[in-house]
Amino acid sequence: MVEKKRDTIAAIATPYGESAIGVLRLSGPDTLEILKKVFRGRSGRLKPRFAHYGLIVDEGGEPIDEAVVVYYKGPHSYTGEDMAEISVHGNPIILKKVLERLLSAGARLAEPGEFTKRAFLNGKLDLTQAEAVAELISAKTDLARRLALNQLRGALSKEIKPLRDELLTLHALVESSIEFEEEDIPTIEREELKGRLERILERVNRLLETAKAGKYLRRGLKLAIVGRPNVGKSSLFNKLLGQERAIVTSVEGTTRDYLEETLSLGGVPIRLVDTAGIRKATDEVEKIGIERSLRQLEEADLVLFVLDASAQGLTPEELELAEKIARLNKPVLVVLNKADLGRRLELPENFPLKGVPTLAVSAKTGEGIEELKDRILEEAGLKGAAEGGQIYVSVRHGELLRRAKAALENALEYLRSDFYSPEILMLDLREATDALGEIVGEVTTEDVLGQIFSTFCIGK
Ligand SMILES: Nc1nc2c(ncn2[C@@H]2O[C@H](COP(=O)(O)OP(=O)(O)O)[C@@H](O)[C@H]2O)c(=O)[nH]1
Ligand SMILES: [Mg+2]
Numbered sequence: 169m170v171e172k173k174r175d176t177i178a179a180i181a182t183p184y185g186e187s188a189i190g191v192l193r194l195s196g197p198d199t200l201e202i203l204k205k206v207f208r209g210r211s212g213r214l215k216p217r218f219a220h221y222g223l224i225v226d227e228g229g230e231p232i233d234e235a236v237v238v239y240y241k242g243p244h245s246y247t248g249e250d251m252a253e254i255s256v257h258g259n260p261i262i263l264k265k266v267l268e269r270l271l272s273a274g275a276r277l278a279e280p281g282e283f284t285k286r287a288f289l290n291g292k293l294d295l296t297q298a299e300a301v302a303e304l305i306s307a308k309t310d311l312a313r314r315l316a317l318n319q320l321r322g323a324l325s326k327e328i329k330p331l332r333d334e335l336l337t338l339h340a341l342v343e344s345s346i347e348f349e350e351e352d353i354p355t356i357e358r359e360e361l362k363g364r365l366e367r368i369l370e371r372v373n374r375l376l377e378t379a380k381a382g383k384y385l386r387r388g389l390k391l392a393i394v395g396r397p398n399v400g401k402s403s404l405f406n407k408l409l410g411q412e413r414a415i416v417t418s419v420e421g422t423t424r425d426y427l428e429e430t431l432s433l434g435g436v437p438i439r440l441v442d443t444a445g446i447r448k449a450t451d452e453v454e455k456i457g458i459e460r461s462l463r464q465l466e467e468a469d470l471v472l473f474v475l476d477a478s479a480q481g482l483t484p485e486e487l488e489l490a491e492k493i494a495r496l497n498k499p500v501l502v503v504l505n506k507a508d509l510g511r512r513l514e515l516p517e518n519f520p521l522k523g524v525p526t527l528a529v530s531a532k533t534g535e536g537i538e539e540l541k542d543r544i545l546e547e548a549g550l551k552g553a554a555e556g557g558q559i560y561v562s563v564r565h566g567e568l569l570r571r572a573k574a575a576l577e578n579a580l581e582y583l584r585s586d587f588y589s590p591e592i593l594m595l596d597l598r599e600a601t602d603a604l605g606e607i608v609g610e611v612t613t614e615d616v617l618g619q620i621f622s623t624f625c626i627g628k
Pocket of ligand 2: 401402403415422423443444445
């Protein structure tokens, strides 16, 4: 396990700017001693969990600001250590001065996420809950907030821990089958072992199915609208966004650069990107815009390839673009826009995106737009999320679940084979157990913790 830090840390916990109040935090063994130096309260003693009104003073005893201090005695605090929250007037000058005072009185400036890291190291939160703290703070939609809160309250741990416990039990049973073959100690039959491992694998798979949606819920789904000039990309962008953000004209090449805006579809953050129409441009500015747009296409999680439903046929450039999109091997929807003008367009036999879901819409009348939104959620695996799923695992959890899955599949295959030996089976069980242990933080390294907590804000 990682060594516990023993110094006392301090940080400003509220955002920079003028506000009614600003809060600083202090955590560690010297909390009370530091407070005695910097805080002059009405009553002498700082009673834990009570609000104390008084003054924060500098080294010379000169007041910096009025303050309300709440002292928490460890382990009954967020970090599990002695801790304090100091509320002063929300002015960056005051907050900075109070922070400097805390540092001069013996505290060290906290690193990003260090309070939560200490809470984890002191066993107040497991790793999935610590991660949920950061997610709750950065949640972009109400749905993301709800899911982060679920995770903070232990929803994912409650799934993972029993699986890990069951694996530990099976490991012990297999182990005793080696040591006590001749004795009257409970051992386990291959059939039973197989059944129990299959049930674990099933639940790992169910969690893994939420990984794609979990990723989009956390960092948004990037949706690129592409097509040749004038098919109505910008009109569609505006329609999905619900505001006239992009310039729409009948002049080809109106959209010179790509535009990105975020919208919420059923609570899923969608990063919607309007791009410059793809064609062989001669204009220098347009050329650069097209290159930048093609990069957006490459980075997108989902592509809306827009065609003009009222056109006679596809242009050679559209066919070329379709080929490029097909090669990218990512989810695509073909959108036949301007359906209000009647559908004339027939997709040719050699259309590279054959078999891709195709929808007729009109950015002008709004026809088909609701279905399109629905399809976007469906393609992204997010339909269930909008409808109230409870757990969506993160990219980190997904990687570890895939490791556990591979180990479990290995173990099962091995159990079915003629070369079964408990010693080798135990290696796979150990691997699966460790992978699940890393999710909740039972098994972890300083590197992993560093990666997770460095993404937090200071003061959290
Ligand atoms: N009738 C009709 N016209 C549309 C529709 N969508 C866009 N347009 C028109 O097509 C032209 C090009 O639209 P725009 O959104 O700028 O296309 P972009 O170049 O692909 O971004 C404009 O004159 C729009 O008013 C539609 O669904 N129906
Ligand atoms: Mg445009």
